[in-house]
Amino acid sequence: MNFLEQLKPEKEFFIGIDSDGCVFDTMEVKHKEFFCPNTVKYFGLFAISKYVRETWEFVNLYSVTRGINRFPALVRVMDLLAERPEINELGFKLPDMEPLRQWITGETRLGNPVFREYFLSNPHPALKPVLNWTLAVNEDIAKWLRNTPPFPYARKSIERLCTLADAIVVSQTPHEALAREWEEHSIDRFVKAIAGQEHGTKTEHLTMAAKGKYPDDRILMIGDAPGDYKAALGNNALFFPVVPGNENRSWKLFFDEGLDRFISGTYKGDYQDKLIKEFRESLPEKPSWQKTGI
Ligand SMILES: [Mg+2]
Known part of the structure; x- marks a missing residue:
């Protein structure tokens, strides 16, 4: 068993948090x-x-x-x-x-x-x-690379969510970089583990750390990229999108409403669907140089 499989639930909820572009503006x-x-x-x-x-x-x-x-x-x-x-x-x-x-x-x-x-x-x-x-x-x-602090509302949210849920970092960045960045900004103490690219895909991270240990609708992934959404879908878990370009606004929404909805069981459904729709619209599939037919 690896360190993710060995994690034991201490809270009733689980949250996986992506790092680059989600917590940090890097x-x-x-x-x-x-x-x-x-x-x-x-x-x-x-x-x-x-x-x-x-x-x-x-x-x-x-x-x-x-x-x-x-x-x-x-x-x-x-x-x-x-x-x-x-x-x-x-x-x-x-x-x-x-x-x-x-x-x-x-x-x-x-x-x-x-x-x-x-x-x-x-x-x-x-x-x-x-x-x-x-x-x-x-x-x-x-x-x-130094001095790229977390989005202000990401820090506030992480400080609060760790009192309600078991949280880990779910990332495709090398582990040594993640550990350095989370320590540098003193937010490593809020998570139970840091999973990087060496430990498999994000989907695998969530599976190993949470699947079967918590009910599916008590597992949430927070991320800024389709790979984060895919990791949630692959585990039948919930997804909170941090919208590229509007990251701090997304985190503020999570801090003000999203976290409470997740904990009270009213996140899934229309509320989540609306956020995911906005997120998907922010990331096109085709490059502009193909669209213009150059
Ligand atoms: Mg990211």
Whole structure:
């Protein structure tokens, strides 16, 4: 049994909380200042950097794939770039993503330690820049990123919800980064565990930590991305969306109404449906450059 399966209920309710872009306003800065620049550097994409930037931000921040794990995100970005006429016109050769795609297909623990092991036993040359890239991203973030506090109402909500529910962090960020960020802002004491990308998917986190230990409608996932919603659906649990661009307003709503409704059993139904509808409308499926037919 791992540490999530070993968690025992102490309260009658369970809440899983996503971290990046949900509690912390770090999504934009991580993608714009660390992920995207390292992608350009480690895959030699200087000639097409403006398209890489636009595509990277669409996939990771401003669309239905917001918040997906970095490895499938990288593959998706390259797939979208391959479809862009501007890049074909340049005759630019994009990096080979097939070996990475193969690894992703057969693995759910999409983190650096498992990837490094895989690379050592399958040293395909196309995987080498991926390893260098993913390690560099972590190193850069650890070295530079500071002072990105939780959204004010996220902190207030977490302080309060932990008195009513067993709470854990459910994230696809590396565990060391999560532990550092939650400790730095003194909110780690409000959660019982921190689950990162090394511990499986978000759906698996919720299953291991909560499924069968609490009634389904007493399990809530809070997140800012479709992957968080999917994790809730996959466990027949409830979902509270933090709407990208309106994060603090969402948390205030949770603090003022959502938490009480969850505890009193009036969250599920019309109230939840309305919030999820607004959330889904905020994340498009198609990029704008495809819509305009360029
Ligand atoms: Mg998130």
